[in-house]
Amino acid sequence: MNAPNRARDGAGVIVDYLIREKVPYVFGLCGHGNIGFIDALHARQGEIGTISVHHESVAGFMADVYYRVSGQPTATFTSCGPGSANLPICLANAFFDSVPFYAVTGNVPTSQFSRGAFQETYRHHQADFPSTVRAYCKRVYQPTTAAQLPVFVRQAWKTMVTGRPGPVVLDVPFDLFNEPIEEETPRPEDWNANISCRCGADPDGVRKAADLLMAASRPVILCGQGVRYGGATKELLALAEKLRIPVAMSASGIGAIDSTHPLALGLVARNGPYQANHSARQADVLLALGVRFDDRTSSSWIPGFSFTIPPTKLIHVDIDPEEIARNYPVALGLMADVRTFLRQLLAEIDSRIARGAMPAERGPWLDAIAGYRREWEEFIAPGFKADATPIPPQRAAHEIDRALTEDTILVSDIGVHHNWLIQFCRPRRPDSLIGSMGFGPMGFGVAGALGAKLAAPGRPCVAVVGDGAFLMHASVLGTAYEYQIPVVYVVWNNYAYGSIRGLQRGYLGGRELATDFRHPGTNKPYNPDFAAMARAAGIEGASVGRAAELSEAIRQALARGKPCVIDANIDGDLNPAGAGVWELPGMGRSKPGIGKQYVPG
Secondary structure, rough: OOOOOEOEEEEHHHHHHHHOOOOEEEEEEEOOOHHHHHHHHOOOOOOOOEEOOHHHHHHHHHHHHHHHHOOOOOEEEEEOHHHHHOOOHHHHHHHHHHOOOOEEEEOOOOHHHHOOOOOOOOOOOOOOOHHHHHHHEEEEEEEOOHHHHHHHHHHHHHHHHOOOOOOOOEEEEHHHHOOOOOOOOHHHHHHHHHOOOOOOOOOHHHOOOOOOOOHOOOOEEOHHHHHHHHOHHHHHHHHHHOOOOOOEOOOOOOOOOOOOOOOEEEEOOOOOHHHHHHHHOOEEEEEEEOOOOOOOOOHHHOOOOOOOOOOEOOOOOOHHHHHHHOOOOOOEEOOOOOOHHHHHHHHHHHHHHOOOOOOOOHHHHHHHHHHHHHHHHHHHHHHHHHOOOOOOOHHHHHHHHHHHHOOOEEEOOOOOHHHHHHEEEEEEEEOOOOOOOOOOOOHHHHHHHHHHHOOOOOOEEEEEEHHHHHHHHHHHHHHHHHOOOEEEEEEEEEEEEEHHHHHHHHHHHOOOOOOOOOOOOOOOOOOHHHHHHHHHOOOOOEEEHHHHHHHHHHHHHHHHHOOOOEEEEEEEOOOOOOOOOEOOOOOOEEEEOOOOOOOOO
């Protein structure tokens, strides 16, 4: 069906524009403040899908992960007052991880501004929802006349997708949804479709980067989320293979290169493997692509665990100049789109090779790294064989990874299980392991997995979520059943907020409070029966207590092609050891599980 040339009202303009931008779904929850918008969706339901959820945060997380899998932004709808006040957590998560989605929030009618109408935020400024989310999105647009709507609708989209992407909010007073509008809906092909933000680095900077990399004897590439979501993975692989440079990844960059590739080092982080951390901290040149250098990646910025900058010479490339030289001095900082820069760099290197120039010998460096890898594999080998009840966590991560095909989407929630998964799961493609490393809200994976499956209905989708996080958004069971979204949930059931309990044990002398889940009568570990909860919602549920059963349970659930919950009893007494550290200022510093602090000679 062709979109009409003119929309009848404000809500129609918004919906028409979303359709023109090829938005496939809107996710949200009804309220009196957005019924006009929902009515416009009803009129166009053959052209854009609507998914109704049971908590507004679920809608935001679904939109977030939909983009991470498909690269297509979607939209959310929420009502005024508490409806939209449930949205800031997922806005912040998307904003910190540079993920765009388009949040349409309802507000009170303009005629009721500053009168304290039902659900109006008015004590500091009229209709003041924008103030609650300004720190958590790229921009808030609040039209107050119908004439502003067509302009704001397209400007909000442009802001969302240009430069460093991120979520935007279009906050619409109730009356504007229904107010007649004669102007045509803006055409994306006349506006946003013609904007390119694939800026390159300056030519002199490209030459300097080539000089440093060609001459380096111990180079390492560090890739972050900017490589994955910037579509630069092919160029990354070409550069790594052409110059024989090993590739390490931040937690947000895992999968940017096939984890089984000989040049793939794995995760650089406090719990990163030995070959990744020990290579990165010894590098003479480090090419960082779309990386923030946060505290977990950088071992709390303590030299000699993740990085040693200086003397390592850092080349830092990012679309956002604010991130360059935020935490480390740079030998060369380049504001550029990562994919465009890599193409420039490859062209420069090809030109030099054609003229007879060759990179420095990398054989001794790669041989040394092979030795680090053997040390790590020997260190972790016992954990793959451990068999007990509850399931040992390293073995659980291994069994989950074994059950997944190359095209499976693995969505991880926030918690100790995420640390195990990023250490021991080996994604083969950049859109296969989805996690949150910026804001880190629990419930992200519980809800986001629904968006992942809708984004790629032909691919299997498994969500590994903690027991604490699952209870925060167990309403997803109703949504998964209602819309028959076949996500397989593995509840990592360790009867605790396990990662925080680990901090109490490691930093507070074992003084535990408010982190265990206990039965009021027996004081033994307690949780609801998650498999029974699933069955009560009309979804299949199973309980697993041994490692050997876990991978088979996942395979069977995926084969059924229906939503399913697997309640996995997993040991919560272990935390993943790695080659890095993490410091809580004033409370102390953890110790590396393998290796020691590197001190340059």
